[in-house]
Amino acid sequence: MGIVRNTKSVSLVTDFFRQMDGAVGVVELVEKFKGQMNKSTIYRILDRLEDEGRVHSFLGGNGLKHYAKCHNCTSGHHSDIHPHFQCTSCGKVECVSCEIAIPELPNKRIQQVQLFLTGTCEGCSS
Amino acid sequence: MGIVRNTKSVSLVTDFFRQMDGAVGVVELVEKFKGQMNKSTIYRILDRLEDEGRVHSFLGGNGLKHYAKCHNCTSGHHSDIHPHFQCTSCGKVECVSCEIAIPELPNKRIQQVQLFLTGTCEGCSS
DNA sequence: TTTATTTTTGCAACTCAGTCGCAATAAAAC
DNA sequence: GTTTTATTGCGACTGAGTTGCAAAAATAAA
Numbered sequence: 001m002g003i004v005r006n007t008k009s010v011s012l013v014t015d016f017f018r019q020m021d022g023a024v025g026v027v028e029l030v031e032k033f034k035g036q037m038n039k040s041t042i043y044r045i046l047d048r049l050e051d052e053g054r055v056h057s058f059l060g061g062n063g064l065k066h067y068a069k070c071h072n073c074t075s076g077h078h079s080d081i082h083p084h085f086q087c088t089s090c091g092k093v094e095c096v097s098c099e100i101a102i103p104e105l106p107n108k109r110i111q112q113v114q115l116f117l118t119g120t121c122e123g124c125s126s
Numbered sequence: 127m128g129i130v131r132n133t134k135s136v137s138l139v140t141d142f143f144r145q146m147d148g149a150v151g152v153v154e155l156v157e158k159f160k161g162q163m164n165k166s167t168i169y170r171i172l173d174r175l176e177d178e179g180r181v182h183s184f185l186g187g188n189g190l191k192h193y194a195k196c197h198n199c200t201s202g203h204h205s206d207i208h209p210h211f212q213c214t215s216c217g218k219v220e221c222v223s224c225e226i227a228i229p230e231l232p233n234k235r236i237q238q239v240q241l242f243l244t245g246t247c248e249g250c251s252s
Numbered sequence: 253t254t255t256a257t258t259t260t261t262g263c264a265a266c267t268c269a270g271t272c273g274c275a276a277t278a279a280a281a282c
Numbered sequence: 283g284t285t286t287t288a289t290t291g292c293g294a295c296t297g298a299g300t301t302g303c304a305a306a307a308a309t310a311a312a
Contacts, residue, residue, distance in 0.1 A: 005259055005308050027298075038262050043299065045260095061240070063189035064298075085234065101227050107248030108211065114187070114242040122233030131279050131288055153269075164291050169270065171289095190269070 002052040002075055003045075009037040013045050017055060022094040023068035023084060025060055053077065060093060061086050061118055068095050083115035089124035128178040128201055129171075135163040139171050143181060148220040149194035149210060151186060179203065186219060187212050187244055194221050209241035215250035 003010055012033065026046065030039045046067055049055045053074045060066045071080050083096045100113050129136055138159065152172065156165045172193055175181045179200045186192045197206050209222045226239050 007260060007308070009261075030298095039298095040263080040300075041261055059185065059189045063185045063191075065189075083229065085231070085236075088237065096229070096231060098229055098231070100229075103209065103222070103224055103226075103243070105211070105222060105224070105243075107251070108243075108245055109251055110211075110243050110245040111214065112244035114240075114244075116240040116242075117229070117231075117234075117236050118238035118240075119234055119236040125233070125235055133279070133289065135290075156269090165269095166271075166292080167290055 003048050009033075009041050010045055012036060013042070013049070014054070017049075017067075017069045020069065022092060023058070023060075023066045025093070026065045026067065029067070051075065056080070058084055058114065058116075060084075061116060066093055068093075081113065083117055085117040085119065085121070087121035087124055088118055089120055092121060094121075129174050135159075135167050136171055138162060139168065139175070140180070143175075143193075143195045146195065148218060149184070149186075149192045150219070152191045152193065155193070177201065182206070184210055184240065184242075186210075187242060192219055194219075207239065209243055211243040211245065211247070213247035213250055214244055215246055218247060220247075 013029075016029075016032070026042065029042055029046075033042055046055065046057070050057055050067075053070055053076065055067045056070050057065055057067050066084070068084075081100070083098065083100060084093060085096050086093045096117065100115050102110055102113055104110075139155075142155075142158070152169065155168055155172075159168055172181065172183070176183055176193070179196055179202065181193045182196050183191055183193050192210070194210075207226070209224065209226060210219060211222050212219045222243065226241050228236055228239055
């Protein structure tokens with residue numbers, strides 16, 4: 001259904017994503033907005049933003065839900081599929097803008113590819 | 127530490143993996159062995175089998191832990207890294223024996239690659 | 253600007269995967 | 283057979299995520 005009403009909580013979250021590059025775990029978002037909104041509210045707003053194609057979600061290396069803003073997605077269709085990278089040193093998670101080579105498998109039709117990379121980021125490897 | 131004692135529970139689990147091709151979620155294992163062993167026991171046995179290099183674990187599309195038997199791994203070192211595939215129709219999860227092309231990213235050192243594929247398996251696409 | 257309508261929020265209680273401490277049990281060693 | 287030590291069962295717990303419902307806030311209507 002998407003976002004219908006521009007509430008204070010909605011603009012807090014959208015503002016956050018506007019100035020946020022990279023991805024963030026829901027746990028951190030709940031922590032960040034604790035005191036400003038309820039945890040259910042965050043989950044619900046993120047759901048709606050995802051419906052609208054304004055953020056996309058994926059599971060981090062720990063299996064926990066992460067969100068990052070979309071770039072060319074529309075409501076109901078997420079078109080920017082890309083790998084995600086997490087630095088083992090600083091923990092930061094980011095979207096990686098590169099093509100994923102979809103493997104051809106005999107007798108299988110691949111519909112979705114989730115690629116999660118772990119390593120050391122530029123800041124931490126120096 | 128690995129498996130030190132060959133208990134009834136341990137052989138039930140190892141027997142299961144011996145005749146199991148593909149991967150299985152912990153939830154299904156807990157369900158399968160309900161009545162024969164406690165859920166904590168399953169988790170602990172799987173941990174130890176993984177330490178030993180006899181099974182490997184990964185997170186399924188739902189973020190839940192899955193296990194599959196290893197082929198050429200040793201205690202402390204898992205050498206068979208491969209993608210995993212889940213059929214959206216029958217739900218079956220399997221290990222895919224193909225090489226993963228590790229993407230080169232500027233200023234990043236990639237240490238680990240997790241590739242999870244979703245689609246339709248041969249049985250379900252006919 | 254007041255009232256009515258409908259969405260959104262807060263809250264508290266819940267589900268479910270996974271973990272933990274500890275006493276009881278079972279395997280292996282002696 | 284007895285002792286030692288790993289393993290198990292149990293129950294309680296943690297932490298992410300969900301849900302129902304009444305209260306509050308946003309938009310639409312008057």
